[in-house]
Amino acid sequence: MEILVCVKRVPDTAENEISVNSSGSDIERGDLVYSVNEWDNYAVEEAIQIRDKVGGSVTVVSVGDAESEEVLRREMAMGADKGILLSDDAFTGSDGKGLATILKSEIIKGKYDLVFTGAQADDGAGQIGGMLAAMLDWPYASLVNRIELLDDKKIKIGREIAGGNQEINEIDLPCVLSIQTGINEPRYVGIRGIRKVASVEIPVHGASELGVNSASVGKASAKISKVDYFVPALGKGAELLEGSIEEKVEKLIELLKSKGGIK
Amino acid sequence: MALQIFAYILHKDGVIDDTALEMVAAAGKIDPAASLTAIVVGSKTDAVCNSLIASFKEVWKIDNDSLSYPNAEVIRGLLTRVIPKGSAVIFALDPFGMDIGPGLSIKLEGVYVPDAVDFDGIEGGKLKAVRQEYSGQVSTHVLCDISGGAVITIRPGSFRAVEPGGADGTVIDKTADATTGGLPGGARRYVEVLQAEVGDVDITKSEILVSVGRGIGEQENIDIIKELAKAVGGDVSCSRPIVDAKWLEKSRQVGTSGQTVKPKVYMALGISGSFQHLGGIKGSPFIVAVNKNPKAPIFQVAEIGVVEDLLEFVPLLTEKINEMK
Numbered sequence: 147m148e149i150l151v152c153v154k155r156v157p158d159t160a161e162n163e164i165s166v167n168s169s170g171s172d173i174e175r176g177d178l179v180y181s182v183n184e185w186d187n188y189a190v191e192e193a194i195q196i197r198d199k200v201g202g203s204v205t206v207v208s209v210g211d212a213e214s215e216e217v218l219r220r221e222m223a224m225g226a227d228k229g230i231l232l233s234d235d236a237f238t239g240s241d242g243k244g245l246a247t248i249l250k251s252e253i254i255k256g257k258y259d260l261v262f263t264g265a266q267a268d269d270g271a272g273q274i275g276g277m278l279a280a281m282l283d284w285p286y287a288s289l290v291n292r293i294e295l296l297d298d299k300k301i302k303i304g305r306e307i308a309g310g311n312q313e314i315n316e317i318d319l320p321c322v323l324s325i326q327t328g329i330n331e332p333r334y335v336g337i338r339g340i341r342k343v344a345s346v347e348i349p350v351h352g353a354s355e356l357g358v359n360s361a362s363v364g365k366a367s368a369k370i371s372k373v374d375y376f377v378p379a380l381g382k383g384a385e386l387l388e389g390s391i392e393e394k395v396e397k398l399i400e401l402l403k404s405k406g407g408i409k
Numbered sequence: 410m411a412l413q414i415f416a417y418i419l420h421k422d423g424v425i426d427d428t429a430l431e432m433v434a435a436a437g438k439i440d441p442a443a444s445l446t447a448i449v450v451g452s453k454t455d456a457v458c459n460s461l462i463a464s465f466k467e468v469w470k471i472d473n474d475s476l477s478y479p480n481a482e483v484i485r486g487l488l489t490r491v492i493p494k495g496s497a498v499i500f501a502l503d504p505f506g507m508d509i510g511p512g513l514s515i516k517l518e519g520v521y522v523p524d525a526v527d528f529d530g531i532e533g534g535k536l537k538a539v540r541q542e543y544s545g546q547v548s549t550h551v552l553c554d555i556s557g558g559a560v561i562t563i564r565p566g567s568f569r570a571v572e573p574g575g576a577d578g579t580v581i582d583k584t585a586d587a588t589t590g591g592l593p594g595g596a597r598r599y600v601e602v603l604q605a606e607v608g609d610v611d612i613t614k615s616e617i618l619v620s621v622g623r624g625i626g627e628q629e630n631i632d633i634i635k636e637l638a639k640a641v642g643g644d645v646s647c648s649r650p651i652v653d654a655k656w657l658e659k660s661r662q663v664g665t666s667g668q669t670v671k672p673k674v675y676m677a678l679g680i681s682g683s684f685q686h687l688g689g690i691k692g693s694p695f696i697v698a699v700n701k702n703p704k705a706p707i708f709q710v711a712e713i714g715v716v717e718d719l720l721e722f723v724p725l726l727t728e729k730i731n732e733m734k
Contacts, residue, residue: 157543159543159544159546159681160623163546163702163703163704164542164543164546164547164704165546165547165704166547173542173543173547241520242511242521242523243514243515243520243521246515265507268542268543269540269542270523270524270540270541270542270544271521271523271524272507272511272523272524273510273511273521273523274511275511276507276508276509276510276511276512276515277511277512277514277515277521279512280485280511280512280513280514280515280516281515284596285482285594285596285597286481286482286508286512286597287508287597288481288504288507288508289504289507289508302600304603305504305508306504306666307504307602307666308503308504308665308666309605309666309667309668309669310605310606310659310660310662310666310667310668311602311603311604311605312602312603312605313504313599313601313602314599314600314601314602314603315480315597315598315599315600316597316598316600317596317597317598318596318597321596321597327649327650327653328649328652328653331654331655369520369553369554369557370520370521370522370551370552370553370554371551371552372549372550372551372552373537373549373550373551373552374549374550375542375547375548375549376547376548376549376550377547377548377704378541378545378547378548378706378709383708383709384696384698384708384709384710384711384712384713384714385712385713385714386703386708386714386715386716387713387714387715391717391721391722391725392725394715394717394722395722395725395726395729396729398697398713398715398726399726399729399730399733401697401713402641402674402697405673405674405695406616406617406673406674407617407641407643407673407674407676407695407697408617408640408641408642408730409616409617409641409642409643
């Protein structure tokens with residue numbers, strides 16, 4: 147199996163408090179810790195496991211600036227065979243469709259059986275996989291949490307649906323799948339693993355190498371653009387308990403007792 | 410020409426989903442001047458269609474025995490055949506909407522507006538949508554050029570359902586238009602639905618839930634949650650990352666992809682409060698949140714918040730409750 151996994155470098159929400167910058171034009175990016183999008187890690191792990199079972203290769207690809215190289219290298223340390231960075235000034239400001247257009251042009255240069263994306267990334271849109279599949283005219287399934295190889299023409303997949311149930315489908319190859327967390331347990335990547343791939347060359351493909359019409363990507367083509375960021379006010383907000391930790395414990399116990407929270 | 414909006418109706422066992430009437434509100438907010446048509450795809454859908462005519466002027470029906478289970482690849486092909494280019498199509502953001510939306514936007518040559526929680530006006534074909542990013546920690550206004558058409562997914566529960574009445578609509582059978590040439594999407598074939606495993610504890614019946622999330626850090630720390638649950642006489646539940654890490658069983662997961670619970674008291678410990686998680690909490694329980702990140706969205710829905718490291722706070726709380734007994 148030849149497998150391509152699309153990955154993205156994102157601010158790590160487990161490590162960061164995300165806040166809006168003073169002008170509201172963006173989030174505050176000064177001290178952010180970046181990492182690979184969590185969903186993508188599961189996608190890469192799944193690709194590696196399939197390759198180890200049936201042979202083939204795993205390629206990881208990312209659209210971004212030079213800093214995205216670090217996430218490609220991290221996924222190569224996990225076991226991906228090859229990394230490709232798609233980078234060009236003309237790509238800056240692309241919307242989802244623009245990103246899918248860039249990725250598609252890389253995919254058709256290869257001969258892939260499977261293309262994976264994470265089910266979603268930092269912006270929660272979950273759109274790249276479905277767009278790619280429609281552009282390629284390949285079948286697509288989202289929220290995949292199980293993959294079983296049937297033969298070299300088709301696979302069986304499980305999708306996560308409401309209530310913890312699982313929808314089982316058969317899907318022909320080549321196809322695009324968006325991978326949900328929990329499908330596997332992504333392996334740990336140590337410093338040694340990263341060092342091993344530190345000097346592997348990662349090719350960079352720009353608009354001309356990809357044959358992408360620069361009018362179809364980037365800011366000029368984007369039909370979706372962010373106006374501003376703000377902090378949502380969903381409800382009235384919690385009453386925050388004040389005082390020392392012991393005082394907070396005391397107050398909370400009283401509240402829990404009054405609300406039937408202690409039997 | 411006025412914008413034409415189509416609302417894709419989710420339904421099950423002849424009953425429309427709650428989101429159907431939320432779509433009426435969403436459509437009104439996208440463009441009050443637009444015409445609104447419901448689309449019902451399935452098998453034996455007459456009851457579903459009839460229940461919509463009080464809310465929609467037009468109800469398009471695509472009905473075929475082979476459509477009893479909603480396969481997004483098939484339905485995407487059907488909709489591409491009947492929906493005029495330039496229209497806006499709304500789906501609820503659920504596993505079906507996520508499956509069909511992005512690809513349909515490509516086929517209809519429109520933009521994709523994912524996971525809208527509100528709309529803030531339309532001007533010159535540009536729709537201003539409100540979205541959330543970074544697990545709900547920040548919101549953003551997004552300007553979407555829908556002049557060439559759009560596929561929009563709306564977050565369930567974000568729009569207040571419009572009570573049925575007054576539309577006096579008609580049902581129009583579009584089956585022939587949609588299925589001439591056979592059913593599309595044969596490269597992905599539905600097989601079956603596997604029901605979730607039943608666990609040792611049924612958290613949907615619990616009155617007190619002590620729920621743990623990613624903030625717990627390590628698997629060994631789950632014990633402090635179990636001890637607190639024992640002290641208060643509640644059951645342990647959790648958010649998705651805990652199940653993904655296989656630290657607790659799937660049957661204990663609260664959320665749209667897990668269980669829907671309706672306790673009296675819900676303690677969210679180290680849970681950020683994604684909308685998928687909150688979607689699994691019903692019946693307005695008394696929510697207590699403990700999280701060291703004061704910006705965690707859970708604090709916006711909780712009654713009581715404690716900004717502390719739960720690894721310090723929870724053992725102390727357990728100890729004091731046990732002393733008291």
